[in-house]
Amino acid sequence: xxxxxxxxxxxxxxxxxxxxxxxxxxxxxxxxxxxxxxxxxxxxxxxxxxxxxxxxxxxxxxxxxxxxxxxxxxxxxxxxxxxxxxxxxxxxxxxxxxxxxxxxxxxxxxxxxxxxxxxxxxxxxxxxxxxxxxxxxxxxxxxxxxxxxxxxxxxxxxxxxxxxxxxxxxxxxxxxxxxxxxxxxxxxxxxxxxxxxxxxxxxxxxxxxxxxxxxxxxxxxxxxxxxxxxxxxxxxxxxxxxxxxxxxxxxxxxxxxxxxxxxxxxxxxxxxxxxxxxxxxxxxxxxxxxxxxxxxxxxxxxxxxxxxxxxxxxxxxxxxxxxxxxxxxxxxxxxxxxxxxxxxxxxxxxxxxxxxxxxxxxxxxxxxxxxxxxxxxxxxxxxxxxxxxxxxxxxxxxxxxxxxxxxxxxxxxxxxxxxxxxxxxxxxxxxxxxxxxxxxxxxxxxxxxxxxxxxxxxxxxxxxxxxxxxxxxxxxxxxxxxxxxxxxxxxxxxxxxxxxxxxxxxxxxxxxxxxxxxxxxxxxxxxxxxxxxxxxxxxxxxxxxxxxxxxxxxxxxxxxxxxxxxxxxxxxxxxxxxxxxxxxxxxxxxxxxxxxxxxxxxxxxxxxxxxxxxxxxxxxxxxxxxxxxxxxxxxxxxxxxxxxxxxxxxxxxxxxxx
Amino acid sequence: xxxxxxxxxxxxxxxxxxxxxxxxxxxxxxxxxxxxxxxxxxxxxxxxxxxxxxxxxxxxxxxxxxxxxxxxxxxxxxxxxxxxxxxxxxxxxxxxxxxxxxxxxxxxxxxxxxxxxxxxxxxxxxxxxxxxxxxxxxxxxxxxxxxxxxxxxxxxxxxxxxxxxxxxxxxxxxxxxxxxxxxxxxxxxxxxxxxxxxxxxxxxxxxxxxxxxxxxxxxxxxxxxxxxxxxxxxxxxxxxxxxxxxxxxxxxxxxxxxxxxxxxxxxxxxxxxxxxxxxxxxxxxxxxxxxxxxxxxxxxxxxxxxxxxxx
Numbered sequence: 001x002x003x004x005x006x007x008x009x010x011x012x013x014x015x016x017x018x019x020x021x022x023x024x025x026x027x028x029x030x031x032x033x034x035x036x037x038x039x040x041x042x043x044x045x046x047x048x049x050x051x052x053x054x055x056x057x058x059x060x061x062x063x064x065x066x067x068x069x070x071x072x073x074x075x076x077x078x079x080x081x082x083x084x085x086x087x088x089x090x091x092x093x094x095x096x097x098x099x100x101x102x103x104x105x106x107x108x109x110x111x112x113x114x115x116x117x118x119x120x121x122x123x124x125x126x127x128x129x130x131x132x133x134x135x136x137x138x139x140x141x142x143x144x145x146x147x148x149x150x151x152x153x154x155x156x157x158x159x160x161x162x163x164x165x166x167x168x169x170x171x172x173x174x175x176x177x178x179x180x181x182x183x184x185x186x187x188x189x190x191x192x193x194x195x196x197x198x199x200x201x202x203x204x205x206x207x208x209x210x211x212x213x214x215x216x217x218x219x220x221x222x223x224x225x226x227x228x229x230x231x232x233x234x235x236x237x238x239x240x241x242x243x244x245x246x247x248x249x250x251x252x253x254x255x256x257x258x259x260x261x262x263x264x265x266x267x268x269x270x271x272x273x274x275x276x277x278x279x280x281x282x283x284x285x286x287x288x289x290x291x292x293x294x295x296x297x298x299x300x301x302x303x304x305x306x307x308x309x310x311x312x313x314x315x316x317x318x319x320x321x322x323x324x325x326x327x328x329x330x331x332x333x334x335x336x337x338x339x340x341x342x343x344x345x346x347x348x349x350x351x352x353x354x355x356x357x358x359x360x361x362x363x364x365x366x367x368x369x370x371x372x373x374x375x376x377x378x379x380x381x382x383x384x385x386x387x388x389x390x391x392x393x394x395x396x397x398x399x400x401x402x403x404x405x406x407x408x409x410x411x412x413x414x415x416x417x418x419x420x421x422x423x424x425x426x427x428x429x430x431x432x433x434x435x436x437x438x439x440x441x442x443x444x445x446x447x448x449x450x451x452x453x454x455x456x457x458x459x460x461x462x463x464x465x466x467x468x469x470x471x472x473x474x475x476x477x478x479x480x481x482x483x484x485x486x487x488x489x490x491x492x493x494x495x496x497x498x499x500x501x502x503x504x505x506x507x508x509x510x511x512x513x514x515x516x517x518x519x520x521x522x523x524x525x526x527x528x529x530x531x532x533x534x535x536x537x538x539x540x541x542x543x544x545x546x547x548x549x550x551x552x553x554x555x556x557x558x559x560x561x562x563x564x565x566x567x568x569x570x571x572x573x574x575x576x577x578x579x580x581x582x583x584x585x586x587x588x589x590x591x592x593x594x595x596x597x598x599x600x601x602x603x604x605x606x607x608x609x610x611x612x613x614x615x616x617x618x619x620x621x622x623x624x625x626x627x628x629x630x631x632x633x634x635x636x637x638x639x640x641x642x643x644x645x646x647x648x649x650x651x652x653x654x655x656x657x658x
Numbered sequence: 659x660x661x662x663x664x665x666x667x668x669x670x671x672x673x674x675x676x677x678x679x680x681x682x683x684x685x686x687x688x689x690x691x692x693x694x695x696x697x698x699x700x701x702x703x704x705x706x707x708x709x710x711x712x713x714x715x716x717x718x719x720x721x722x723x724x725x726x727x728x729x730x731x732x733x734x735x736x737x738x739x740x741x742x743x744x745x746x747x748x749x750x751x752x753x754x755x756x757x758x759x760x761x762x763x764x765x766x767x768x769x770x771x772x773x774x775x776x777x778x779x780x781x782x783x784x785x786x787x788x789x790x791x792x793x794x795x796x797x798x799x800x801x802x803x804x805x806x807x808x809x810x811x812x813x814x815x816x817x818x819x820x821x822x823x824x825x826x827x828x829x830x831x832x833x834x835x836x837x838x839x840x841x842x843x844x845x846x847x848x849x850x851x852x853x854x855x856x857x858x859x860x861x862x863x864x865x866x867x868x869x870x871x872x873x874x875x876x877x878x879x880x881x882x883x884x885x886x887x888x889x890x891x892x893x894x895x896x897x898x899x900x901x902x903x904x905x906x907x908x909x910x911x912x913x914x915x916x917x918x919x920x921x922x923x924x925x926x927x928x929x930x931x932x933x934x935x936x937x938x939x940x941x942x943x944x945x946x947x948x949x950x951x952x953x954x955x956x957x958x959x960x961x962x963x964x965x966x967x968x969x
Contacts, residue, residue: 081944081945082847082848082850082944082945083847083944083945086846086847154844155844159804159805159843159844161803161804161805161821162804162805162844162845162846167765167803167804167846252801252820252821252822252823253821253822255822256822257822258801258805258820258821258822259820259823293713293714294713294714294715294716295715297719297720297722297723298719298720298723301720301723323807323815323816323817323818323843324818324820324825325817325818325820325823325825325826328745328746328749331745332742332745335738335741335742335745336738336741336742339734339737339738339741340734340735340738342730342734343727343730343731343734346726346727346730346731347723347727349694349726350722350723350725350726350727351719351722351723353694353697353698353701353722353726354701354719354720354722354723355719356698356701356702357697357700357701357704357719357722358716358717358718358719359714360706360714361702371698371702374694374698375694375695375698378690378691378694378695379691382686382687382690382691383687385683385687385734385737386683386684386687388741389679389683389737389740389741389744390741390744390745391675391676391679391680391741391744391745391748391815392676392679392680392683392741393815394676394814394815394816394817395665395673395676395680395811395815395816396665396680397816397842398807398816398842398843398844399842462664462665462666463661463663463664464661464662464663464664464665464811464840465663466663466809466840466841466842466849467842467844468844468849469849469850470849470850471850472850475660476660476661476662476663476838477660477661477662477664478661521713549713552713553713553715554715555715
């Protein structure tokens with residue numbers, strides 16, 4: 001702390017009042033006009049942008065899927081050319097896995113975390129804004145390939161040598177390679193923000209055994225992302241060099257290694273798969289207690305399982321490569337790990353069932369989605385367990401059985417919880433309830449459509465239908481199952497449209513929600529709906545996992561304070577706390593709206609476009625723009641109001657550990 | 659309806675070893691789904707004492723978790739052991755192999771080269787791999803362009819064909835029969851049409867087939883013109899042993915009429931389909947590597963006539 005120039009004052013502890021609220025509102029509200037639009041660092045605004053953008057990509061990926069399903073509805077159809085089919089199935093996977101599944105969870109976590117944690121923003125708001133713009137631009141970058149008719153065409157896994165220039169001379173794979181490196185920056189900075197936020201900005205008293213499971217999920221995913229994204233960024237960078245500058249990393253005829261690609265890709269992609277489900281599992285773990293009217297059974301076990309899944313998840317990547325001719329020792333090891341990783345998932349599933357069993361379920365639409373998710377999770381889980389068994393995997397890998405498996409996993413454990421989460425938290429975000437009647441129809445359409453579409457894929461898989469084929473003959477026994485799948489896909493799509501319909505209707509005419517429509521027990525339900533820009537008038541102190549339920553849970557360990565606490569109104573301020581016990585440690589001076597993140601993202605986009613065309617002047621301009629943005633970002637004295645000298649100064653006695 | 663690529667049945671030693679495990683984990687999975695779904699439904703719909711919706715924290719929930727996880731872990735460990743056992747069983751063939759076939763994956767067809775101690779008995783064919791029934795056969799899988807995967811579900815699981823490394827696998831057919839195979843690693847535009855067949859025959863019949871394949875073609879003298887046409891139009895890519903056509907890019911056609919299908923399992927090998935394929939390969943398999951050659955009807959006819967003599 002270089003600027004230790006004046007003694008800190010102990011900040012005032014006050015009761016929440018209207019005058020303070022008004023002052024905070026002025027401090028925290030997004031600036032009007034273009035500055036606010038491009039410069040906002042508000043976690044709620046960024047969260048909503050993330051969610052909306054990811055749903056746009058979900059829609060695009062969904063339309064791609066429907067076109068694929070038309071082509072596959074009958075044998076030997078010619079709706080699509082093989083090349084178009086390949087581009088569409090690739091972009092379907094890329095959209096869903098990279099541009100929807102992770103960003104939507106990032107959006108929810110962005111919106112919810114400070115509310116769950118009793119804070120006013122995430123720890124690094126400008127980094128947060130930067131991550132959104134990078135995500136948006138990288139998504140647009142990858143999708144721009146369609147304008148040239150050259151979308152990525154080698155699957156999301158992008159195996160070499162087919163991705164090498166020799167077999168794939170168009171710009172297709174360059175769009176994908178650079179887009180993935182681009183998106184990787186977004187994921188990295190966003191993950192860093194989540195890690196710091198979870199560790200240092202929890203409400204006073206929210207020790208690590210009181211954190212909502214959603215936070216555990218996203219924290220675990222974020223740590224994983226920081227570890228694995230470099231592997232895939234490196235892989236794509238090497239591929240880009242191979243394709244554009246004649247290096248030979250992946251070219252077997254020059255001693256390069258096709259399997260190096262697979263290792264670098266899957267050591268990223270398998271943990272990624274866990275990263276895009278763990279936060280969603282957290283939504284279920286936090287949602288079920290509300291609708292079962294009791295705390296989660298086995299909180300500690302579920303939190304530990306979340307981390308155990310990720311830890312073990314680092315040791316299973318080669319189960320995507322069982323047929324590549326690996327040594328038997330490696331096969332045995334990775335097979336064992338791939339089967340045993342089901343144990344932490346079993347812990348979570350039984351904890352959920354126990355929560356329902358010992359609770360009193362309230363049959364809301366959100367509960368439907370969470371309960372439905374458990375069923376789909378189990379189906380996707382056991383089919384995953386089957387693929388973990390090497391000899392069986394030699395048969396079912398790269399057949400539609402795996403397509404069924406991954407859709408049960410990704411839609412079952414990501415989309416269903418996310419939609420449930422929308423039903424649960426929409427009232428918090430908008431102040432209005434979604435229509436429950438449409439909600440039920442919405443759920444059953446999606447649930448039936450999903451199973452109708454995806455379950456028969458298990459069977460077409462067992463009957464030997466390979467993945468990634470643009471058509472199939474009529475004499476191999478797959479015709480009927482494919483037709484059912486195609487019909488189911490359209491029903492599922494109608495279900496998704498019903499969700500949008502419900503949102504559109506309820507935004508206008510939904511019932512007012514009030515602060516706590518479901519009688520939830522965690523901090524976000526203490527804030528008004530929608531929450532004000534500063535979230536909490538005074539910063540709450542937490543004494544249990546369910547601050548709002550303490551009066552009614554007879555064994556609650558203490559009493560949380562929600563209406564009395566630190567005002568922290570000298571500028572945009574919030575509380576920094578210690579990692580384990582969340583003791584107050586420091587007052588954080590938070591940044592104001594800034595053009596810097598947007599400008600940095602624009603500069604980065606210019607660099608990537610320049611790399612795509614290998615245009616050095618373009619890259620040079622991008623470097624200058626990013627340089628200016630960084631200067632703008634790091635320029636001292638950018639913090640308005642509240643003296644800069646007081647910034648981030650510890651007002652409290654130095655805690656023993658931080 | 660027949661499903662020649664299904665793996666819920668088996669017809670050879672390697673697949674036979676895997677099949678019980680496949681059914682085993684499938685049945686375990688179905689049981690698990692049934693039990694958990696039942697528990698879930700029971701948890702949701704079980705009758706509860708009429709009480710208000712006050713929050714509560716009844717105990718006993720953790721017992722569920724411990725019991726459930728304990729049982730699950732036992733099943734998982736047992737499956738792991740079973741997996742290891744099966745894996746160990748399938749690594750080596752039950753008996754020593756006498757025949758090695760080198761299979762090369764190409765965009766979008768399969769080359770099969772039969773080794774022999776006698777150099778004069780080495781020969782190459784495509785897309786239809788004959789093996790003696792009742793005898794394990796060693797396959798050396800060679801990559802030539804991109805990654806493919808060699809899969810004959812009735813006889814065994816997949817092994818990838820990767821350029822730069824030679825994977826070895828083995829297959830055995832219990833009984834004579836024709837077993838369908840398919841490329842199962844995405845390899846480009848015509849990945850969908852990259853099938854092949856393994857024809858298992860009684861050993862003596864296989865030996866006859868082998869001798870016939872070793873022999874070069876002997877085109878009759880009245881086909882000299884047709885051979886020349888083939889040579890100019892097709893010979894850069896295709897070989898017909900016994901003629902000057904010696905291209906190595908496409909399938910060896912020396913005994914094309916002995917095969918049941920053309921274009922890697924895409925079309926039955928009938929005169930009509932053969933003509934259609936030669937005239938319009940890009941219409942049949944868009945994006946495959948056989949170029950569309952503009953030729954007169956007479957040339958087309960001559961080539962077809964010549965090919966039909968290659969039995």
